[in-house]
Ligand code: BES
Ligand code: MN
């Protein structure tokens with residue numbers, strides 16, 4: 359049953375593009391596809407190239423400009439039907455606002471509006487001529503890359519049958535030098551799609567074993583990636599009592615997935631990503647009410663981002679070593695599940711009193727954090743839908759970031775800012791450490807409820823003392839909230855931007 363459903367789901371083909379993207383270097387007046395989206399820069403202002411295009415299509419834009427009817431505000435669009443041109447059927451005028459106010463976020467909004475209008479036009483081929491407009495503090499590379507990612511993100515649908523039907527080819531305007539930006543955009547878009555489709559896959563299908571299959575698939579697909587799966591029996595032998603305690607109530611066996619991407623010399627220390635992969639979080643014997651439980655299939659978003667980031671690193675041949683670890687389990691209640699008060703022994707040797715079996719993410723992560731010491735990592739970043747407190751503290755805009763190394767925290771903040779997938783750093787103040795003191799073990803798994811996002815980070819920090827480490831709590835950003843449903847793909851863009859930064863960005867693709 360599960361397999362039959364899975365075969366219908368799009369993540370099976372999730373890393374092949376929904377749309378085909380190519381770079382178009384010909385000037386806008388020579389555009390030759392069904393639909394051309396052109397920027398209107400502020401008050402009825404068109405570029406010289408667009409004026410020449412306008413002449414070729416009979417001057418509709420000039421007349422609209424004369425009446426002051428071109429869209430001006432970012433996000434405003436106007437679809438103009440074209441008659442008598444050999445290939446162009448529609449021109450979409452896209453408001454981009456005035457240059458002085460054209461921030462990266464404004465550009466993203468403009469790109470979204472443009473792609474929505476293109477989809478609505480029902481065309482098969484479209485050219486986006488917006489990547490050449492100036493954007494504050496962003497270069498050409500960024501604009502081309504962002505145009506691809508935005509277009510693809512907008513066209514993602516979990517169900518294949520719901521994909522925008524007509525659109526197949528999107529041409530993005532750019533210089534010859536933008537080839538790399540296009541490649542990066544396509545790889546990032548594919549990673550976002552993989553992240554989202556894994557996360558959106560229902561929890562009766564997307565189990566730890568299913569994620570293991572995906573990880574093995576990534577290892578088969580890229581010669582530079584090898585995947586190994588640590589099964590429960592081996593966890594037992596290693597002494598991973600913390601992760602084992604989480605899956606104990608479930609019929610689905612827990613799995614620790616380890617993907618090794620080798621893009622640099624073998625002696626180069628790797629960047630390690632660790633994703634929380636709770637494929638469903640009922641709360642265990644501290645069972646959640648339906649209101650809190652119904653979206654808990656998304657509790658594996660960290661693992662999804664990790665798998666997608668490793669695959670993207672391999673696809674781009676980044677000159678780095680990256681290890682991706684996904685700590686996967688299903689948190690179910692029942693007679694065999696952990697009780698409040700149970701004490702387990704983690705791989706680190708530290709014992710943990712499990713006061714609340716619903717604070718399970720830190721339990722699967724702590725064993726993974728200890729496990730990755732063996733790689734001698736340059737940096738370890740864990741990604742987890744860890745606490746509801748992150749939404750209370752930060753809302754939807756910024757993931758929560760904590761770290762034991764300020765340079766790493768700064769690098770991640772910058773990457774998030776650049777990729778429009780932002781994170782905000784929270785402190786790890788020593789005074790809160792006493793919340794984790796236990797009378798029966800070295801640590802307890804929850805605090806007193808205050809600073810819950812920070813206390814969860816402090817629990818993890820106890821297991822990350824021997825290397826440079828950062829923690830991203832993405833409960834608030836990895837999925838939509840309220841009436842809206844679906845995975846956002848975050849923080850995959852942040853992670854990839856960070857990896858690209860580490861790789862130095864300018865290297866030969868397909869070297
Ligand atoms: N997976 C949840 C965190 C979560 C909550 C993610 C809401 C997305 C949306 C996590 O395992 C959990 O249950 N956290 C508890 C911890 C508490 C028991 C200390 C929480 O934050 O409520
Ligand atoms: Mn939980």
Ligand code: ZN
Nearest residue numbers: 636639657719
């Ligand atoms: Zn959870």
